[in-house]
Amino acid sequence: MSSDRPTAVPAGGSDRPIAATAGRAAARPGRRPAAVVVVGSVNRDYVCRVATVPRPGETLLGADLSLGSGGKGGNQAVAAALLGAPTSIVARVGDDADGRALLADLATAGVDVSGVSTSPDAPTGVAFVMVADDGENAIVVAPGANGELDAGAVTAALKGRLAAGDVLVMQGEIPLSGIEAAADKAERLGARVVLNLAPYRELPEALLGLCDPLVVNEGEALALLDIAAEDVVDSADLAIRVGGWARSAVVTLGAAGAVVAERYDTEEIPAGPMTVVDTTGAGDAFTGALAAALCDGADLATAARRGAAAGSYAVGRAGAQASYPRREDLPASS
Numbered sequence: 001m002s003s004d005r006p007t008a009v010p011a012g013g014s015d016r017p018i019a020a021t022a023g024r025a026a027a028r029p030g031r032r033p034a035a036v037v038v039v040g041s042v043n044r045d046y047v048c049r050v051a052t053v054p055r056p057g058e059t060l061l062g063a064d065l066s067l068g069s070g071g072k073g074g075n076q077a078v079a080a081a082l083l084g085a086p087t088s089i090v091a092r093v094g095d096d097a098d099g100r101a102l103l104a105d106l107a108t109a110g111v112d113v114s115g116v117s118t119s120p121d122a123p124t125g126v127a128f129v130m131v132a133d134d135g136e137n138a139i140v141v142a143p144g145a146n147g148e149l150d151a152g153a154v155t156a157a158l159k160g161r162l163a164a165g166d167v168l169v170m171q172g173e174i175p176l177s178g179i180e181a182a183a184d185k186a187e188r189l190g191a192r193v194v195l196n197l198a199p200y201r202e203l204p205e206a207l208l209g210l211c212d213p214l215v216v217n218e219g220e221a222l223a224l225l226d227i228a229a230e231d232v233v234d235s236a237d238l239a240i241r242v243g244g245w246a247r248s249a250v251v252t253l254g255a256a257g258a259v260v261a262e263r264y265d266t267e268e269i270p271a272g273p274m275t276v277v278d279t280t281g282a283g284d285a286f287t288g289a290l291a292a293a294l295c296d297g298a299d300l301a302t303a304a305r306r307g308a309a310a311g312s313y314a315v316g317r318a319g320a321q322a323s324y325p326r327r328e329d330l331p332a333s334s
Contacts, residue, residue, distance in 0.1 A: 034165040035086040036291045037191070039154055039182045040073020041146040041173035042091045042106070042116070043125040044098040045320065047280070050130050053138045062130065069105040070127050070320045071146070072171040072198065075281045078321045079288025079310060080169070081110035083330075085295045088112035090157040090182075092145040094124040099145070105321065115157045119145040125173075135276035135315065141173065149174040151181035158182060164190035167295045169287065171196045176203070183210045192294060195246075196287045197224065205245065212247035213260070213300060215287050221251050235259045236266040250304050252286055252311070254279075260304045269304045272312030272331070281320025286311035288324075306330070 048062035069078075073091055081087040089111055093099030095118050102124065103113050125144040131137045158181075162168060168186040170179050170193070179195070186193045187210050196215040197203070200223045208214060221242045222229060232238045235251060236259055243249035243261035252258045257271040289310035293303035309330045317323035 031163060031165075033086060034167065034295050034297075035088065035163075036077070036080040036167050036169060036288075036295050037158070037162050038073050038077040038080070038087065038089040038091075038111075038169045038291075039149070039158070039174070039178065040076065040089070040091060040169070040171045041071035041125055041141075041143070041149075042069075042074035042089070042093060042102050043071035043127040043141060043144075043146070044068075044102060045070035045127045045129050045280075047129045047131060047319070049133075051133055053130055053132045053136055066319075068319050068322060069102050070129075070281065071102075071125060072173050072196065072284050073169075074102065074106060074111075075284035075320050075324075076169050076171065076196070076288035076291065077106065077111045078109040079285045079324045080292040080295070082324050082326050083289055083292040083306070083310070084327050085292035086112075087292075088115055088161060090115040090149070090154060090161070092117050092119055092122075092149045092153060094119050094122055094145045096124055098124040098126070109321065115161055117153060117157065119148050122148055129280055131278050131280060131318075135279050137278070137280045139280070143173065146174050149178045151175075151177035154178040154181045155185070158185055162186060162189055162191055166191040167194055167291045168192065169194045169196070169291045171284075171287075172199050172201050176201070180204070180207055183207055186210070194287065194291050194294070196283070198283060200224070208245040209247070211249075213250045213290075214242060214246035214248070215250045215252065215290070216242060217252045217254070217283065236261075236268070239266050240264060248300055250290070250300070250307075252283060252307075257308050258286070258304050260301050262300060267301045267304075269301065269308050272309045274312040274315050276315045278318045278323065279315050281323065282311045282314045284320065285314040285324050 045068040239261035286307035290307035
């Protein structure tokens, strides 16, 4: 990792200049309402219940193998659509039964899937998910057709699909060139870029600088900053320092909620009440709900509160997309 990233906390927070927020154009009169446009992965989830997540070299007998619809892109699109945001997805699947099933599930949730292309060569992506009795999980992803969602495929699919005032949502499960192409197009058009840096990967500084917000959990934040947990004063300090790489930042904290950072201002967002059954996809519920609220005109802190409520709801139910709330399932204050 780059060694020039901040490793100490100066007075008042990060010493890195924070990128100025570009003017985000609202949808012009006569145009369609603002929409959430997701560019990302879709996977068939193979989910197995286990007593505990296995240690390296350990073999466990599992139970209750089930199939589900997933992928971080698909999850976030479903989360946004179920909360009422006009939502479309740009993705790629294989010419197989899994791909057809995923498209049907997305469409049933209200997601426009006309931007999904089919690979003649690669299979639909697959995720192998182990869910422990305490709700924690371990996941391995075989990307399949997701690996073909490069700059050319993304650029072609976004033509006529992304407009000023829209919210572009991305994650880290597709090629970097596709992420960069989508972000560049959003910047040119005046759409807002929401990037969930999961799974963590190193990204160019120019790309990070377009994110508004950059959404990370604690582990991803520490990896981005190339620091250890003991080098951070508290979660607000961590969020400010992550925000030094983007236009704004949200650091999710699981049961502790989240922290929003806009320049040097932070706000702590509490989690909702929860009983943990399965944490699979809870972070995607957060990001999709946040994007839906931003699309509806909410400020970032309000959007993060909606995200925290959705994530808290999702952990109380099994599965990823199957656990996501509709608008009426969340408190009116969220």
